[in-house]
Amino acid sequence: MDGLRRHKGMFLLPGLLTLFLIIIFPLLFTIRVSFSGWNVSNPRMDFIGGANYTAMLHDSRFWASITRLILLAGGTVLIQYIIGFGMALLVWREVRGRRFWRVLFLVPMMTTPVVMAAIWQTIFHESLGPVNDLLGMVGLTNVPWLTESGPALVALMTVEVWQWTPFMFLLLLAGLLSLPREPFMAAAIDGAGTWRTFRKVTFPLMAPVSVAAVVIRLIEASKLSDSVYVLTSGGPGSSTETPGYYLYIQGLRDQQTGYSGAMSLAYLVLMIVTLTVVAALLTRAFKLKGAS
């Protein structure tokens, strides 16, 4: 029995070792780095206690970026969910050119975020971009898309929604296609209309997939930084700066390795806690909705 267990252990060893090298070691290393004063002119793994964490607590720029991210991620994922669900419902049943639409809807997701952000930057360009041209044609004034806080956030959210709605669509369509037919047949026999069938059957049955899709997108959205880098560089001022972008500035550009290590760990813990709570709340909300 012991020999069998040892052999099983031997088979598991490569996987465990890989797991350790890929996940555990970098995590442990980051924890160690976060307690050091490693920076551009002091590249040493010294020990400075919790000084980086104390500095982070007083870093208003970091906390402002977290608040901004909650708005950006929450807002964009909600919009992506609504549009994605709508698109999935459209191509779920038999429609002409269903395959074509399905592929077309996936195109934005398959493009490179940085390249698309650069293209969107041109689209939103205030004097050369087509968006202001179109607004001008219908008699509206030019919008300072990338140079005023409000419009810059709208521009950033637009790019995110455009790029990632297809992902939501894909997950929700897969969920719809896997639904059993019986509840829909029962609803039809009972004379339920389209809206009632959706509210009482489709939506509750889609709850697990919906929660998973929203949480996966929230996890991805919480890392938002590439579009910010290309579109606005966090500006105007710091009105579109996200934690991911701020970490990039601190860690890679300014080489505050110790401090950025502390921030990234705090950010990781914050995201795990927040997303766990969000997932639990969503599950509960969908269950209640289904039960009512």
Next chain:
Amino acid sequence: MRSRPYTRVVAVAAVAALTATACTAQSEAQHKSKQKAALFKPGSEISYQKYGKSYPATKVKDGPGPCSYESISRKDYSGQTLKIISHAVPVIGEPTQLHAKQFEEITGGKVEVVNVPFGELHQKILTPLQAGQPAYDVMFYPSLWIGDMAPYLAPVPEEYLNTPGMRDVTQSYMDVATWDGKVVQYPVDGDRHYLKVRTDVLKDPKWQAEYKRATGKDLKVPTTWAEYQETAEVFSGKDFDGDGKKNYGSAEVTKRDDLTFSAFISRAAPYVKNPKVKGGVFFDAETMKPLINTPGFVRALEDMVKAKSTWAPGGANFGLGDEIFSFGGGQTLMSYSWDDAFIQAQQPDSKIRNTVQAAPLPGSSEVYNRTTKAWDKKANQAAYFTWGWTSAVAKASSHQEMAFDYLCFFGNEANTALDLTIGRFGVNPYRMSHFDPAFWEKQGWDKDVAEAYVKTLSGMEENPNRVFDLRVPGVNQYMSALANGVAAALAGQESPQRALDGVAGEWAEITDQIGKDKVRSAYRNVVALEDKS
């Protein structure tokens, strides 16, 4: 019986250790070149045309000296590999690649070039240097990083300092390449900020009359920031080139993390660089108290905020590329930054070719005196030497001869003459011989355009009131904090005074973190450059 395997293990370990030591010693030894027959005759015609259609057909003669095609082609580096890190293509990255290919062809050595985006360049260069790993033999980077890089760089050997090309480098750029009395950077570019204006508008009687009507003054190239603002305001929103589209007054680099700090320092230079006051403009060199929130800097930021009304739509988010194409493309009347926008305007297919003029940065009618804490009421102008690509060889490199030969070849007279004419390369005048109007006239520039350009650039060399970048360890952090403060004021999130107070606070923290003595010692190098002027 038990001791025998133990002895064997010790013996194996000893052999391994000796082998490792021998190998290490070999890798640390300097690889030398061999000699071979020259592939070029002295004074051969050099052209880049065979490397593709994107290069001009211009031909120049190979110059004399040890960096020439003729001399370098005598070296045989076969079997050796040079590793180079440079910026992404095209700016400095493309000439790095092109000259690497040529160097391979004429020396038989192998040259591996790694091009990285700007955001990663500092870390990719510095981290291996700090770890003592000679990841790259040659590095191309902005010259203001010298404070971070200097401890890891090999001083330029005497024989390269005595080449004709190096002796021709202007004093300013030799100073930029020098750290604690040693030349540790190999000059390959000269960068400075200056003013660019559209002369077709300034010389047009119709617009002269319009300006006179609006301001009561004669229209001319602005010599102060107040005049710059006045001129920009009058012309902003008008179709001054008659193409049916609105034009604007000023294009400036304003995107937060895209060199905004340089634009701001250009605007601040005449307000803060008082020729009567020695000791630097960024810090009090004794106490290392930041001066970034003193009245001169605050006035400059107030000016910059006011200038927003003269920018093109989107002008508050202009990166360097936007500024280049806004002025170079004819959208704006004026602009100030590096050569690129001017060179863009002077491209053969430009609609504003030969209707532009270079001029010194605008000055001010008064300058702040930080010793008396009052404004000195006198006209002031300051030259600002900012940025500039440079190159260096790692102290830990085992291919130093090959590395310096590559740099020497990169910057030889023939290559530099051709590189200067290719705007996208990012190579700008840095030798006395580059200040020859005839050279620029040969490129199709009008005589007055070439003369004004050369006079502006060479005039900066003679200007006794000069500002240099903050060339200290952690310069990226300082400039990042400054850009953030400037951006906050431009976005209206904070008043200029409050924004710069915040920057001063951050600068004090950065100085404490890096070490006051370390920053002071480096800053004295900057002060020495400015006070020597």
